[in-house]
Amino acid sequence: MNEISNGMLASALDSAVDGVRWRKSERSNPSGNCVELAGLPGGGVAVRNSRHPAGPVLVYSRGEMAAFILSAKNGDFDDLAL
Numbered sequence: 001m002n003e004i005s006n007g008m009l010a011s012a013l014d015s016a017v018d019g020v021r022w023r024k025s026e027r028s029n030p031s032g033n034c035v036e037l038a039g040l041p042g043g044g045v046a047v048r049n050s051r052h053p054a055g056p057v058l059v060y061s062r063g064e065m066a067a068f069i070l071s072a073k074n075g076d077f078d079d080l081a082l
Helices: 010-016 062-073
Strands: 036-039 045-049 057-058
Touching: 010 045, 057 062
Parallel strands: none
Antiparallel strands: 036 045, 045 057
């Protein structure tokens, strides 16, 4: 398996990891301005822009993603959406 790294192309990730399944929130808007996530072997999470599905991905560990989700639930980033 090829090494998974931040900034690699999603198409390269799809080749490196067998069975990558990208998904987006059911709350995504119909204009296509969404992020998509994919679980990785070992518990990591890859993130890509749905408008550029073959473009670069950001890769986070399970702990990093858990910290982000907790912070979002706590409202730490609400000011960015206003």
